Each structure stands twice: as C-alpha cells, then as structure tokens.
Amino acid sequence: MGAKELERIRALFLAGHPALDFLNTRMSVDGNLVELLQSDEDVHSWLKQAGFPASTIDRKLKPLHLLRSARTLRENIRSLVEGRKRGKSGDPSILNKFLAAGSRYSQLVWSKSNKLRIETVRRQKSAESILAPIAEAAADLLTTGNFDLVKHCENQTCLLWFLDQTKSHRRRWCSMERCGNRYKVAAYRARRRDQNISS
Template sequence: MPTPVNLVESPKVGDHPALDVLNTVFLLDGVIVDSLQTDQDALQWLAAAGWRIEHDLARSKPGALLRSARSLREAIRKIIETRKAGKRADPAPLNAFLAQSQSHLKLSSAQKGTFHLERHWQQRTPEEILAPIAEAAAELLATGDFNLVRRCEDSECILWFYDRTRSHHRRWCSMATCGNRNKVAAFRHRHQSTT
C-alpha cells in the first residue's frame, strides 16, 4: 500500500501525460509513495500537466475526485502493463471514463489573422475533470508506438516513460537519478573486478 505523502511532487519523466499519471505512484527512499492524497492534489496535478481547471471543489463530494483519479490511474496502469506483457487488454474501464467525457472544439483568432483550435471539456463531475487524461491514455494506446513505452530499467524504480530520444535507446526514467546510480554501480563493479 502506497504511503501517504505531503509536499512531494511526482516525477515528470514520462514524456506523456498517461505515463506521468502512472508515475504519481513512485519509490522514495525505497518506500512506495502516492502523491495523490486529496482532491486538491489531483487538481494541482492536472493543472501542472497543462489542463486548465475551472471546477470548484465545493460543488463535489469530498474525496470524489481523488477516488476517480486513482481509479483512472489504475485502469490506465492495468491496460498498459497488460499490453506491454503482450496480452490482450480489456479497454472497458478506460472506455467507462471516456463515455463520460463531454468536450468540444473552439476556434480562436490568433495573431496575423490565423486561427488555432482548443479543446474544452465540461468539468461538472470528477470523470469529466479527468477526461483529458483518459483521452490521452486512449490516444497512446491506439496510436502510440508501444516499443517506446518503457519502464525504467533500474531495479529500484517503478516509473514509466515514452522514449522520444532520437536513437530510441533510453533506459532510465532520468539520467540524473536512475541513470547516474546505475552508471556509478557499473563503474564500481568494473573497478572491483580489476583490483
């Protein structure tokens, strides 16, 4: 069971919002931590992921958004892990979230007479608030290159990422943490072997 945590942000190393939401559960000093502990945590995570949130939490039952966010996260986790294992995944839990999405496109004027499109989502229910994540996950599952969806190779890490490197040889969630730890360990192992 993940440990409750306050004031610790989840790593943003997934290079895809569907993988970043999985990474809201991570290891910290060997302990599994869940950075989503409150409705406000879920709203802050969505805002940090780039979605404009216009929902007033006072209109919802306390904990409803948190429960829905965790449920969606685990539905995404299960389908991604199943697909990565080469098995047929059941999309029904994710489809349940997608069915509750209410969105539309809005055409806006930009500079020099050009236009740009923005997608706007209804935000009356927790499931509608989470719709952008459900849609991002569905898009990844339908159109993403699953050879590039990977779990960090560090044995002490549980994070996922989408390998967008040019060579597609990314092995670690982050070179600054897991990559460095493994390079140091490999160096020590080579050094001990020669002495």
C-alpha cells in the same frame, strides 16, 4: 520524506506522454512507495502542472471523490499499458467510463483586439469529466503509440514509465538524474572493487 522533496517529485514530467506521466504519480523513492495523489487538491494541481484544462473543485462532489476516481483511472491505465506492452488484451471498461464522461464543445471568442479564435470548452461536472482528458490521452497512447518505445525504467526498484523519444531509441532510464547515474556509479564501484580484489 519532507514536503520540499515531495514537491520536487511532483514536478517530475519526464515520461514524454501525459498518460505515462499520470502513471508516474505513484513511484518508488529510496525503496519506499510514494503516492503523490493524496487529496483532491493534489489531483487538481497535477492536472494544472501537466497542462490539462484548469478545473475547479466542485463543492457538490463528495470530498476525496476526485482523488479516488483519479487513482482508479490511473491503475486501470497502468493495467492496460502493462497488458499492451506484454501483447495481452485488457479490460477497458473503466477507461471507457471516463471517456464517456468527457463533454466538450467549441466556442467562438472575439477578443478586445478584434481577433477571432475558437476555444474548446470542457464541461466538468463530475470527477470522471474532470479526468476525461487523461483518459483521452491514455486511449490515444494505447491505440496509436509505438509500444516498442513505451518502456519501464531498467532500475529494478523504479516504477516509472516513459516514451523513448531519443533518436537511437536506446533510452534505458526514467532519467539519468534519478536512476541512470545511480546505475553508472554502482557499476563503477563494482569494477573498482573487482580490480582491487584481483590486484
């Protein structure tokens, strides 16, 4: 897989919830498992693309510590989501570790145009604190999300999750472009083949 295609895949935010988008950083493409998080920079880039607070790479962190932490958090979230979807309990201790590392405070900002606003500032001194917003999003999904609407793509080879926010709640695919159209084309070809055989 080329760098251009990988970059296009990185931009996929189709789950409708940031915790599920985070799970989708590991996916299957043409039958191959693709890991989008390959470096600390990839984690920072994903956080920025997802709209989480910008963070800088702390040079005090050991190289790849953020990457390892992100993958650990992601797989724990995956386990908790899969368990919740099946109606089973899971072990939230890893998620709770990231939640405990989250530290934020409010700050009054007085702009040059003489307007006041309050901004939330996050302390980001560790990999866990940098990833705390994802842990918060996952905790929110797990506690308040309607898991009848948290779905796994119906394409058997696809690993992607999504929150079905359609009016009818009948969404079946991660996206029509990735999996829905492939299914429809395959079904059409099968019908044509069956018609030709019976003719």
